[in-house]
Amino acid sequence: MSVPKIVILGAGYGGLMTAKGLAKELKSNEAEITLVNQNSYHYVTTELHKPAAGTSHHDHARLSIPSVINTKRINFIQDRVTAIKLEEKEVQLESNEPLKYDYLVVGLGSAPETFGIKGLMENAFFIRNIASVRAIREHMEYMFARYALEKKEELITIVVGGAGFTGIEYVGELVDRMPELCREYDIPLEKVRIVNVEAAPTVLPGFDKELVEYAVKYLESKGVEFLISTPIEECTEEGVILKGGQEIKAATVVWTGGVRGNKLVEESGIETMRGRVKVDENLRAPGYDNVFIIGDSSLVFNEDERPYPPTAQISTQQGQYLGKNLAVKLRGGEMKPFKYMPKGTVASLGRKEAIGVVGNKKLMGGSAAFMKKLIDLRWFYLLGGLSLVLRKGKL
Ligand code: FAD
Ligand code: NAD
Structure with a gap:
């Protein structure tokens, strides 16, 4: 049957x-x-x-x-x-x-x-799957290796398009990674630019204001530049063009715009x-x-x-x-x-920092980072x- x-x-x-x-x-x-x-x-x-x-x-x-x-x-x-x-x-x-x-x-x-933004599909990277994240990492490292030879600033400039949860979590990891990467390629850390560009008037639109301020303050203290109310209008082989025509030259553009x-x-x-x-x-x-x-x-x-x-x-x-x-x-x-x-939302800002709301409780810093790890472990438990x-x- x-x-x-x-x-x-x-x-x-x-x-x-x-x-x-x-x-x-x-x-x-x-x-x-x-x-x-x-x-x-x-x-x-x-x-x-x-x-x-x-x-x-x-x-x-x-x-x-x-x-x-x-x-x-x-x-x-x-x-x-x-x-x-x-x-x-x-x-x-x-x-x-x-x-x-x-x-x-x-x-x-x-x-x-991509909202039909010109050049994004061709020139930006995306955090989508194993192949795409391997490509981002290897590209970025190659650009750092080239900087050691060519000394062109755009080689160590990383633009992250979109400051939603994916953008912010990625920027948090970059902040953790840079000291090691710079040591590896003999590059002064302060030369690296990480620019997070957001179209909305705030980072993490719609999320708790106090937690957003905490995240921005922490990431800025690690050198991240935020450009808010600034939509990316085009992505080229050289970088991104913002509304109003300003260009940021960057060898690595990662799109996290939705x-x-x-x-x-x-x-x-x-x-x-x-x-x-x-x-x-x-x-x-x-x-x-x-x-x-x-x-x-x-x-x-x-x-x-x-x-x-x-x-x-x-x-x-x-x-x-x-x-x-x-x-x-x-x-x-x-x-x-x-x-x-x-059940709530918790976003990492690298390994040791995070922000989140669980039930009606706000979490930030180490306690939020610990909660995020528990949430990640829960998925392995379910599987x-x-x-x-x-x-x-x-x-
Ligand atoms: P997915 O988990 O995306 O799985 C889809 C599957 O379909 C994949 O295995 C894929 O290979 C397969 N597939 C696709 N196309 C085909 C095809 N043509 N043929 C065969 N197979 C195919 N959400 C949270 O709740 N908490 C978080 O902390 C969180 N963090 C995130 C961090 C990042 C960096 C990103 C990018 C997203 C995050 N999200 C988070 C969002 C969350 O990952 C997604 O909402 C979730 O993965 C969606 O699950 P899904 O089952 O729809 O599909
Ligand atoms: P998103 O849609 O949440 O955020 C995209 C951001 O890009 C928005 O802030 C948007 O204003 C901005 N943007 C759009 N067009 C732009 C432009 N032209 N220029 C500059 N900025 C632009 O997308 P996401 O961050 O990829 O998240 C996708 C989903 O995954 C969401 O539902 C999110 O909640 C979920 N997620 C959750 C977590 C977590 O819970 N820790 C982490 C990552 C993602």
């Missing part, structure tokens, strides 16, 4: 939690579970700013997918999804035959939002806003009872009809929800509505229990 086929696209926060939850809930005679991911490993996106700056090795930010799933219950396919064909109930892959599904879970993450949903979701024909799908209370795509969108490609609204920001936190909760509730649906039950429970925490976690 054939059993329903569940296909999960993407082994990120949402996809992995869904796969693990379903494998736990459903017996093999109840459903066939397939997980597709382009790499053999899961990358820990929330850690990627570290290898991008060179403060940790990229292997700390990835782990083998088969090592964290039950491969007896989950059929893992390493391949790149090239198209989602909703009418045919089929997913097309780069190297394998198309996959038929009865239920589809899309957790393909996000893509950089994200949009994965383009495969847009291309499937589902209605999207900046590539993200406004899902229903069961995380389904409008008009499709059997298609669920989770993580950065989904849009969930709060009681004030404002969208929750795309985070690992909400993606994880969506995956946990679907792992339980899709199993209930398969057994003929009613799915409960998804309810997001925000592989205490043994994975001990193997991968660093306090």
Whole structure:
């Protein structure tokens, strides 16, 4: 007898939690579970700013997918999804035959939002995946090596475009990394320029004012220059051009100006806003009872009809929800509505500093940094229990 086929696209926060939850809930005679991911490993996106700056090795930010799933219950396919064909109930892959599904879970993450800014795609770097952060680190180090020979200031000027959480966390890592890098290449630390450019009138728009001031003061004390109310309008091979025409010459430009949903979701024909799908209370795509969108490609609204920001936190909760509730649906039950429970936000400013709000408590400095580490360890715990925490976690 054939059993329903569940296909999960993407082994990120949402996809992995869904796969693990379903494998736990459903017996093999109840459903066939397939997980597709382009790499053999899961990358820990929330850690990627570290290898991008060179403060940790990229292997700390990835782990083998088969090592964290039950491969007896989950059929893992390493391949790149090239198209989602909703009418045919089929997913097309780069190297394998198309996959038929009865239920589809899309957790393909996000893509950089460039707002059509000229030259960004061609000339800037992005903190996206293992390959992209390795490229940033190696490029930056090569520029430092060249400076030692050529003494051109732009070689040791780094522009970070966007001072949201990704931008600020990355700048925090750069601050930690610079003393070592300068020693390595015989460069006086004070010669290095790290410029964080933000279009909004403040760094971390919308976040607690006192915590933002703390972060800015700390990072400025380490030499970071902030340019606020200053949109980047173009990125060239030489650097960036700001609104008003001012140019900053920089050999390394890292764009952290925001994200949009994965383009495969847009291309499937589902209605999207900046590539993200406004899902229903069961995380389904409008008009499709059997298609669920989770993580950065989904849009969930709060009681004030404002969208929750795309985070690992909400993606994880969506995956946990679907792992339980899709199993209930398969057994003929009613799915409960998804309810997001925000636990707070903590952002690192390098290894020893951070800012955050947890519940209604504000944290800054060492206590926030400790909390951030606990949050990061929790993800390893959810994936592989205490043994994975001990193997991968660093306090
Ligand atoms: P992802 O985790 O992005 O995973 C998507 C998966 O799909 C990947 O494995 C990818 O390889 C795969 N994939 C994509 N396209 C294809 C394809 N065509 N074929 C096959 N596979 C494909 N959020 C927080 O809550 N807390 C934080 O501290 C935090 N820190 C962050 C730090 C940084 C530097 C960044 C960049 C983001 C951070 N975020 C944080 C945001 C968070 O990482 C994302 O919201 C989260 O990763 C989204 O999870 P997801 O499940 O949607 O997708
Ligand atoms: P974001 O959208 O949160 O921030 C992008 C920033 O870039 C904004 O401040 C925006 O004003 C600015 N910007 C846009 N266009 C610009 C331009 N032309 N010139 C200069 N600045 C410009 O994006 P992000 O920081 O990549 O974060 C993506 C998601 O990941 C968010 O939901 C965020 O909350 C989440 N995240 C969370 C954490 C954490 O919890 N520690 C860390 C990183 C990311």
